[in-house]
Amino acid sequence: MLNDPKVARLFEFLIDHQKTPALEPVFAPRRDGWVSYPSIEEQLGVESDYVVRLLEDLRRLGYLHKQFHDKVLFCPACNSQDLQLVILCPKCHSAHLLRKRFLKHNNCGYVGPEENFGRGETRICPKCRDELVLLGSDYQNMGIRYGCGDCGEVVENPEEKWLCRSCGRFFGKLDVRELVLYRYEVNPAQLAKLKVERIPKARVHEFLTREGYEIQESALATGRSGAEHQIDLLATKRSGPLEHRIVVGFASAEKEVDSEEVIKLYAKAYDVDAQDTILVVSPRLSKDAQNFARHYHIKVFDAEQLNHPNVNISV
Ligand SMILES: [Zn+2]
Ligand SMILES: [Zn+2]
Ligand SMILES: [Zn+2]
Incomplete structure (x- = not known):
């Protein structure tokens, strides 16, 4: 579910609107439910029931907190709150x-x-x-x-x-209907993780899909050496007898991602015969690692930058 581009868009929206009541519910009686989260529905272009299920799923996974928002009373005959x-x-x-x-x-x-x-x-x-x-x-x-x-x-x-x-x-008194409305808030502990891992990955995934690549996340690929490599994101595009492969790695460190990550990624990419290699880092590469990346022709992206929708990923 977390690979769904809609989920990535939701997270982006939440990161951009942390201070605004983006996840506030409104009472909205329908055939299939009672609650609506209008700003999210508009943002994702989906129906209320989808949003309600999505928010609950994300709460179960620990990304969101659920909080009491309001209780509404309404007429059991006509749903009016008047x-x-x-x-x-x-x-x-x-x-x-x-x-x-x-x-x-x-x-x-x-x-x-x-x-x-x-x-x-x-x-x-x-x-x-x-x-x-x-x-x-x-x-x-x-x-x-x-x-x-x-x-x-x-x-x-x-x-x-x-x-x-x-x-x-x-x-x-007990015959009017009542409904408790909940709002959701982003779990701040998960937010940092999202910025570094989920969103950049979803962003790259979306971009390469649009470019006609087939994507495998956490792919296992056997290299020419016979070794099996775990690859964060493997993108493949076939045109006739030709196959273009991109190996994408994601690396984060507390201060700087060191050269070892760059070398390991290069070795994998070389072994599985990839034509292009992308490394997404958070927060940055060390000086040493930057030199290796340049030398190996690895394209480096800053994870934080990929959180913003207008960044262009060109391969
Ligand atoms: Zn009524
Ligand atoms: Zn008297
Ligand atoms: Zn009387």
């Missing part, structure tokens, strides 16, 4: 509920909204006409409750429903 939580009177199912502070007169037990006890300085119980003086001994503050504007019921726990404003249906 939902409104409505509270209803449990007795008459009216939505005409008014939030009010309720008081209780201890003497007669009357419970009602604060406004029923009068608005002035003095509070009079509307049921027994007694005056309420001391909070605690005369009357109690029952806190905020709902009063039904239709049937007068005092409601502590109103019925909760979701109204879909798009199709007008009501749903119980």
Whole structure:
């Protein structure tokens, strides 16, 4: 899968857009799924389901981290997210509920909204006409409750429903659908590796394929000496009786790739009768190694440069 040019393009895109939310999902209900990653789809020219599978595969391989992004609620009937939580009177199912502070007169037990006890300085119980003086001994503050504007019921726990404003249906609290959306981030530890190994290889692979070469990655080739060589990338093009072979090697070192790598590559290329030899290095060749490369006519490319799409690889 990692040889897929689309994957290489995705990685390039991720490297270029490390700071931007390239891998953010959007809710997109379709026949075959619910999520979409629009910037990736556009970049690769592929469908959502392909991107969803690709991102998961890359996560499994350790290239990406998955993180919680958002949770969306949507209508089970029409998929609309235009939902409104409505509270209803449990007795008459009216939505005409008014939030009010309720008081209780201890003497007669009357419970009602604060406004029923009068608005002035003095509070009079509307049921027994007694005056309420001391909070605690005369009357109690029952806190905020709902009063039904239709049937007068005092409601502590109103019925909760979701109204879909798009199709007008009501749903119980647990009946609306919910979906957790995840975004992906590039695993920084893998990113360095990608820049040095995967992308340059994919880039060379793509270029030589376009030039009409047949590519074998990690090819085993038997040389004229009878020795078997492992070759990072072997490109072959036949035209009539002629065969053009290119041996491509990839070498990286912490500071400089030394001459030994150059010599080993040259020996392999010579033994398998390659007409051209390419070496992709990261971060660079040592002075010594540069001289060997020039002497052996090995074309050298900088892996970092190959991360950029506009570099021309000419053979
Ligand atoms: Zn009273
Ligand atoms: Zn009611
Ligand atoms: Zn709906």
